[in-house]
């Protein structure tokens with residue numbers, strides 16, 4: 288197992304190299320650069336802009352820029368944000384916890400809804416409940432995330448009860464510790480629902496199908512032949528086997544959540560990594576984009592690894608070392 | 610007390626029909642008559658062979674006897690008592706007497722449970738007074754009976770070969786000390802080289818424990834030398850019922866003759 292994990296972690300290196308190169312080129316070839324805003328102002332002399340360009344290294348060919356960026360990054364220096372004028376690492380440290388919290392709550396929300404509903408839909412197959420849940424799942428899957436996010440914002444602004452954005456309230460610092468915690472939770476609720484609902488619908492259908500597959504399996508027949516009571520069969524024999532594919536999907540869920548976060552955070556004005564990446568990309572704040580991509584990709588790869596380890600832990604048939 | 614002359618199992622006019630549904634609303638558009646008006650008896654301590662092509666309804670008969678599918682009509686009498694339409698809770702005592710060995714040794718053992726848990730689960734239900742130590746001792750004994758080792762009990766099904774898994778399936782069926790076992794093609798998924806070993810094991814166990822078998826197979830060759838009596842099934846109906854010798858020497862039904870032609874002659 289240890290060598291397996293080590294091998295997977297080593298594999299991260301070429302993957303991250305590839306991703307960073309791709310994104311670097313994308314930032315480079317997309318029209319304009321960080322200094323465009325300055326160039327547009329008539330009273331700024333051309334010499335100043337040229338000097339700035341040299342300072343930031345933007346006057347050199349892109350591969351030279353990439354090599355020097357890489358050289359710094361492998362030494363652990365992610366550079367400085369050109370627009371915020373603070374080290375990128377500090378900026379990320381401020382924003383990442385909010386996105387991590389949002390991703391985790393969405394994941395928990397999706398699982399907490401999907402698993403029980405999927406199980407019920409399978410156990411009471413073809414019942415009214417099954418049909419209604421299928422209908423709602425298809426509805427949830429066909430509504431685009433950004434539309435749901437807009438709906439949530441409108442809902443919050445029209446009916447109140449929920450904040451229309453942000454991570455915490457203005458008076459956050461004056462609240463009691465419990466009040467502060469509730470304040471964070473309160474701000475998380477709508478983004479969590481918006482980000483989690485699509486995943487919940489998909490997972491629910493997968494869970495239902497898995498359950499039905501396992502219910503028809505021979506070993507469930509075996510359990511019935513032993514005289515095992517129905518509810519014990521459902522939990523000990525069916526549920527535990529039906530959940531395997533869901534554990535595998537955990538790794539993919541991470542990637543979906545990260546890209547979903549970019550969208551939801553921007554529409555719902557939730558100040559996390561997703562919003563930061565988007566704004567940095569729009570401003571061509573290159574080192575911020577690069578660092579965020581590296582962190583995001585690492586989270587994805589590690590999320591996949593954790594899912595694989597979990598799977599080995601729950602399924603005795605899966606062992607990674609020979 | 611049923612007299613010793615009462616057959617262990619009497620099946621009269623057994624019918625099992627499965628609905629055929631279609632469309633979005635799963636409307637019932639017809640039915641498969643998987644078992645259609647079948648009658649036979651099995652005497653205590655004997656083996657009755659049930660032969661027929663795939664899809665003829667053999668598995669469905671076997672599963673109806675141990676209530677893994679619900680009969681549509683007819684009567685099943687076990688030891689003289691009508692058990693056809695008992696509710697699951699009323700049927701539970703019969704799960705100790707009637708057991709089944711499945712065709713597919715790969716999928717009939719829960720991959721997430723150790724061999725000990727698989728066998729012990731039946732003990733927990735039917736012998737609730739047994740403690741953990743007693744159950745471990747009993748599982749070890751059962752594994753010994755089927756030619757496996759006690760240390761195998763803490764392993765998982767995927768660590769065993771097909772033949773070994775079928776031995777585990779047999780140990781599991783034996784755990785509750787049954788009288789009657791439905792053997793649903795117990796060797797047809799196995800290599801030819803291990804088929805004979807499993808059949809011999811089943812015969813030895815029958816002798817030792819006085820078991821009664823319904824032995825299902827899709828060809829006559831497997832059934833003929835272990836069966837006292839043979840039923841030939843085609844499309845949900847029994848087309849011929851006779852001793853193994855009579856069927857071999859003088860088959861009456863054209864379907865039986867076709868099955869016989871398929872048996873390799875030496």
Ligand SMILES: Nc1ncnc2c1ncn2[C@@H]1O[C@H](COP(=O)(O)OP(=O)(O)O)[C@@H](O)[C@H]1O
Nearest residue numbers: 627641643661662663664665666667668669670
């Ligand atoms: N649960 C079920 N639902 C619908 N049809 C079934 C079901 N089980 C068996 N059948 C049908 O009943 C017929 C007999 O099947 P089976 O008893 O498995 O035959 P055999 O064991 O002789 O191969 C087949 O046509 C099969 O498709």
Ligand SMILES: [Mg+2]
Nearest residue numbers: 667668712794
């Ligand atoms: Mg069959």
